[in-house]
Amino acid sequence: MRNFIINKEIDSILSGTMNVNKSLKGKRVKIEAFQKDGQIVGRSDYVVLNSRELESLYGGEVTTFKTSITRANEAVSFKVSVVDVLDLVSFNGQSFRTEPVVTIMTPPSGSEPNSPFPAGQIMPFKFNLVNSSDEDIVLDSIPVKFYVKDNKGKYLLTRTLPTIKGKLASHYGYELNIAWNQKDAIGNVLSPGKYYVGFEYPRDIVYSKFGSSEKIKHTIQPLYYVDYIEITVK
Structure with a gap:
């Protein structure tokens, strides 16, 4: 470089x-x-x-x-x-709810109510799926998509991200990073306004404890109950 x-x-x-x-x-x-x-x-x-x-x-x-x-x-x-694109990161020392698996969406810095982003600014988003239990687990396939919608709920952009699956050690999480350049699916720059940006994935997942064949069904609750945010572009 x-x-x-x-x-x-x-x-x-x-x-x-x-x-x-x-x-x-x-x-x-x-x-x-x-x-x-x-x-x-x-x-x-x-x-x-x-x-x-x-x-x-x-x-x-x-x-x-x-x-x-x-x-x-x-x-x-x-x-x-x-x-x-799919990374593995440690969450040792961080406390979550008592649920075994949680998701975390991290929006761009400055994502505050009534704080619009300048037109053209690149916005980095992060998605984590974390094994918050004290045991290693094995996840069945979990597809993940990044999306942008207009204020009427119409999809303007969807991007399929790598599928999350396989062994996940205790207090580790998979991480996906994506940067949005304020363009739609065909490369048009979006006009100033309000948009909904987030991640889609099945809330009902299946996993097993490592070394066990027993399948466990679990409904994910996102940390802070957030998996999308409203973005205002000025």
Whole structure:
């Protein structure tokens, strides 16, 4: 990766150029900023190509991108990693409700009532499905979709995300990250207004405790009872 552009006022990397040397299908790019002592000072909230979908790129291409990495002025080096869209993260030390499986939707920073987003701003969303029990479990398939609806409930964009399934260790969770560029399914920039943005998945799931063949049915309740938010674009 090369040619970072840094916004001096907020000390953030906002864009750059990268050389893609392999297919990115089913992958996402993350960037980490390091101090001289090797400590991480910043991570990318998202990496979005200016040209087309990330997974449509193949080896040997050079493309520009948009990102957001704070405290970039403190960094002396950067690490660019290609990781699976579906990631596995630890939730050790975090407390949830007593239910064995919970979901968490994390909206973009600044998603407050009556706080509209500027037109064209890229919005990163995160979805987690967490095994909050003290035992390892094995999940049956759980399909997940990201969507954007208008204020009348009409779908403007849907994106199928990797299916969640298989073994999930105690107090670990699967994580999906997606950045919305305020465009619809055919690439049109959406007009200012109110939109509903969230994730769709079956609330009724099936899993088993690791090492057991007994199937357990469970109805998921999202943490804070939220799996979508209302976004206002000004």
